[in-house]
Amino acid sequence: MKLLKSLAIAAIAVTAALPARPCSRVVFLSQDTDIVLVGRTLDWRTPIPTNIYVYPRGIQKQSMPSGPRFEWTSKYGSALAVGYDGGVTEGMNEKGLVMNGLFCKGTIYKTSTSTDTVTPVMSLSVFVSYFLDNFATVDEVYDFLSNPANTFAINGQAFDGGTASLLHWGITDASGETLIMEWQDSKLNLYRGRDLRVLTNDPAFPLMQGIDNYWKQVNGVNFLPGTVRSADRFARASFFINHVPDSVDYNTAMASLQSIMGTVSVPFGYEIQGEPNVSSTQWRSTSDSRGGKYYFKFADSLNTFYVDLNSILLTPGAPILKLDTKEHGDFVGCINHRLKISKGFTPMW
Numbered sequence: 001m002k003l004l005k006s007l008a009i010a011a012i013a014v015t016a017a018l019p020a021r022p023c024s025r026v027v028f029l030s031q032d033t034d035i036v037l038v039g040r041t042l043d044w045r046t047p048i049p050t051n052i053y054v055y056p057r058g059i060q061k062q063s064m065p066s067g068p069r070f071e072w073t074s075k076y077g078s079a080l081a082v083g084y085d086g087g088v089t090e091g092m093n094e095k096g097l098v099m100n101g102l103f104c105k106g107t108i109y110k111t112s113t114s115t116d117t118v119t120p121v122m123s124l125s126v127f128v129s130y131f132l133d134n135f136a137t138v139d140e141v142y143d144f145l146s147n148p149a150n151t152f153a154i155n156g157q158a159f160d161g162g163t164a165s166l167l168h169w170g171i172t173d174a175s176g177e178t179l180i181m182e183w184q185d186s187k188l189n190l191y192r193g194r195d196l197r198v199l200t201n202d203p204a205f206p207l208m209q210g211i212d213n214y215w216k217q218v219n220g221v222n223f224l225p226g227t228v229r230s231a232d233r234f235a236r237a238s239f240f241i242n243h244v245p246d247s248v249d250y251n252t253a254m255a256s257l258q259s260i261m262g263t264v265s266v267p268f269g270y271e272i273q274g275e276p277n278v279s280s281t282q283w284r285s286t287s288d289s290r291g292g293k294y295y296f297k298f299a300d301s302l303n304t305f306y307v308d309l310n311s312i313l314l315t316p317g318a319p320i321l322k323l324d325t326k327e328h329g330d331f332v333g334c335i336n337h338r339l340k341i342s343k344g345f346t347p348m349w
Contacts (some may be wrong), residue, residue: 003180015134015260016217020262020279021207022041022043022201022228022229022230022233022266022279023040023042023043023102023103023200023201024039024040024041024042024043024102024198024199024200024233024234024237024261024264024265025039025040025100025102025170025198025199025200025226026038026039026040026065026197026198026237026241026257026260026264027039027170027172027176027178027197027241027258028098028197028241028244028246028247028253028257029099029171029176029194029197029255030248031246031247032247033175033176034290035248035250035253035290035340036096036170036172036173036174036288036289036290037253037254037257037286037287037288037289038092038098038100038170038286038287038289039257039258039260039261039284039286040090040100040102040261040284040285040286040287041261041264041265041266041277041281041284042081042089042283042284042285043265043266043280043281043282044160044279044280044281044282044283045279047109047161047282048075048083048084048089048160048282049083049084049085049325049326050081050082050083050282050283050325051081051082051085051322051323051324051325051345052079052080052081052082052294052296052307052320052322052323052325053079053080053082053127053320053321053323053341053344053345054077054078054079054309054312054314054315054320054321054322054339055074055077055078055080055082055113055133055320056071056074056077056313056314056315056316056317056318056319056320057074057075057076057077057215057314057315057316057318058131058315058316058317059073059074059168059227059344060073060290061073061074061129061130061133063120063121063122063123063126063130063152064120064121064122064123064155064349065291065349067112067114067120067121068116068117068120068121068345069120069121069122070120070122070152070158070346071128072130072133072134074129074133074141075133075134076094076095076097076132076134076136076314077093077094077309077311077312077318078091078092078093078094078129078132078133078309079086079091079092079294079307080128080129080132080139081296083084083159084159084348085158085345085346085349086125086345086346087124087125087126087159087165087347087348088101088125088126088127088128088129089101089159090128090285090287091128091129091132091135091294092132092287092289092294092309093132093136094193094292094309094314095098095136095137095173095174095257096136096172096173096174096288096289096290096292097131097132097135097136097137097138097141097170097171097172097207097289098172098173098174098287099128099131099132099170100169100170100190100199101124101127101128101167101168101169102167102168102170102199102200102201103166103201104166104168104182104201104202104204105151105166105201105202106166106184106202106203106204107166107168107182107183107184108183108184108186109153109156109169109183109186110151110153110183110186110187110188111154111155111181111186112130112153112155112300114146116153119151119152119153119232119275120152120153121152121154121155121349122152122153122154122155123154123155123156123157123347123348124154124155124157124165124173124331125154125156125157125347125348125349126347127154127169128169132170133272136173136258137173137174137175137177138171138172138173138175138177138179138276139173140180140252141171141179142181142187142190142192145181145190146190148289152250154183155349157330157348157349159348161245167200168181168182168183168205169181170183170196170199172287172289173289174289174290176194176289177192177194178192178193178194178196178197178203179191179192179196180192180196180199182204182205183234184204189204189205190251191205191206194259197241197242198212198234198235198237198238198241199237200230200231200233200234200264202219202230203230203231208230208231208234208291211234211235212231212234212235212238215235215238215239216238216239220235220236220239220240220243224236224239228266228270233264235345236263236264237260237264240259240260240263241257241260244256244260245344250291254286257286258286261284261286264277265281265284265299266280266281267280267281268280268281268299268300272335273298280299282298282299282327283297283298283299284296284297284299285294285297285325291310292308292310293306293308293310294306294307295307298328299322300327301328301329301331302327303330303331303332303333304332305328305331305332305333305334305335306333306334307323307339308334308336311334311336312336312339319341319344320341320342320344321339321340321342322340322342323335323338323339323340323343324340324342
């Protein structure tokens with residue numbers, strides 16, 4: 001009893017200290033891994049205009065406009081959610097690798113100095129693209145990031161009136177393996193495993209797991225925390241994703257995941273006086289890693305639409321395609337036919 005009481009006090013203290021800048025990520029895995037679905041909410045205090053791009057293979061890219069940088073030619077085509085038409089928030093490539101960036105206030109990146117002429121710099125605007133363009137599995141990403149020869153610095157522009165771009169990332173592949181990337185005190189920390197099925201915001205992932213372990217002892221059948229704070233959303237998602245049936249068909253799996261994403265979404269228009277960072281869910285996405293479909297739903301729309309990568313030409317020389325979402329009210333079902341040939345987005349270096 002003393003242990004539970006101490007853990008409760010610690011959990012409440014940590015949770016109370018966290019500003020609410022919500023985003024949530026949840027992975028559904030079927031028992032035989034025939035189904036791998038990654039759900040995500042994008043929550044923020046103001047609308048973040050988000051368009052959908054589809055990039056083919058064979059596009060030459062760079063991580064910064066000048067200076068030490070990565071240069072590459074994309075090996076895989078991908079569907080991308082691009083915020084402000086200037087930075088990739090998340091996406092999925094044709095091999096089923098899914099990557100989502102979530103706000104993490106405690107992030108401290110490795111940065112480059114003016115005298116460093118060697119360390120490559122990666123802009124956050126193309127960070128997700130780099131990994132989706134070059135890797136097919138979590139193993140490949142992990143091997144790359146674990147190699148000291150591949151050390152890089154990060155550069156990120158502020159957005160939304162000066163908010164710093166402080167993020168951590170979840171990556172899941174078609175096998176159901178997940179890798180979480182966090183920078184703390186300029187050091188990259190990696191956590192991997194099939195059991196890492198939930199990611200929200202602060203605190204750092206090991207501390208969040210400690211909070212979640214407390215709620216596991218309480219048992220969600222008896223009680224679950226109900227606020228929109230990061231640790232509360234993590235506990236709710238963690239309990240439910242581990243207590244819904246996993247030997248199910250596709251439609252049931254999708255229904256289970258969507259129901260869970262509803263429990264961690266923030267009602268549209270909700271705010272708390274004196275806490276301006278409590279944020280409505282702007283949109284939700286679901287990446288079907290094994291089926292090649294990228295689903296998307298805006299909070300102010302009744303409909304869900306999706307891009308089917310299986311039916312899009314992704315060979316080198318194929319055009320970049322774009323879905324302009326300004327008028328998204330009538331988007332429903334597969335919208336491949338509504339994708340328009342486009343130039344690529346302009347990175348906010």
